[in-house]
Amino acid sequence: MREFAYERATDAGQAVTAVLADPEAVFLGAGTNLVDHLKLGITAPGRLVDVSRLPFDEIIERPGGGMRIGAAVRNADLAAHPLIRARYPMLSAALLAGASAQLRNLATTGGNLLQRTRCAYFQDPSTPCNKREPGSGCSAIGGCDREHAVLGASDQCIATHPSDMAVAMAALDAVVRVLGARGEREIPVTRLHRLPDAEPDRDTVLEHGDLITAVELPALDWARRSTYRKVRDRASYAFALVSVAAALDLADGVVRDARIAFGGLAHKPWRAYDAEAALRGKAATEANFAAAAEAELAAARPQRQNGFKIPLARGVLVATLRELTEQESR
Missing domain, CATH: 3.30.43.10 (Uridine Diphospho-n-acetylenolpyruvylglucosamine Reductase, domain 2)
Structure with missing residues (x-):
């Protein structure tokens, strides 16, 4: 070292x-x-x-019903917070699906958002990796690509983002507060992370010296009807092959609004805007859920070994939305 x-x-x-x-x-x-x-x-x-001793370890209720989460709040504390569990169950579930209890007791909100990819080639300095050394090549393209991206990848990098928490944050329209050379500013979580394009070494839009101080969740009453579903090779201690964070606003069996984000499919938490648009105003039926999944996944481009992720993502989304619909009818 x-x-x-x-x-x-x-x-x-x-x-x-x-x-x-x-x-x-x-x-x-x-x-x-x-x-x-x-x-x-x-x-x-x-x-x-x-920065671990800075006073950013509080979870505060904001006027109007939103929440402010300090960047140093531990993942375990955030998952267990009663207001998070009640108002944003998808976020609590996503945190509990990630890592191990030991890591959740240590890892922080800000650090979780800034996780780098868990691509095996990125973690092996003996192999070419454009994310680790720009211009050296991507060993995953043409290599072992089973766990890699099917959405938003480039010819420079096909890695996926590893965070579960960030997927839920993206679905909830969370906003990151940052302090840096330009003072304090806000960045929506959906814009925090980058797709690889021609600069795969840049995971986020943050600049050198930018420090995340907090994350703010908007008031979203119907996010109480939300969940997070994660499919992985092992029941625990494994990253998502596919995950879905979803919330539904239903009235008389019709979808008034939806929030959906995928994990395990792209270089960043993938907000499923096309699926959301396809659901609005439609009956909450399995056929419409499947059509929404198809609308989102139409742009998917699999590699040699990860084509299974597309039907898997379709099935996970349909099952998740069906679960939320059944909760409404109880």
């Missing part, structure tokens, strides 16, 4: 200033992702600025 400097920030402004002053500096929170990458030789920053 390369030697690096370490300093502990005493406030957010100092942390941002310290990272801005050093092109090789990065923020250190819980370190559940970063420390692995240091050990593997994937990254070698010259300075770590520890």
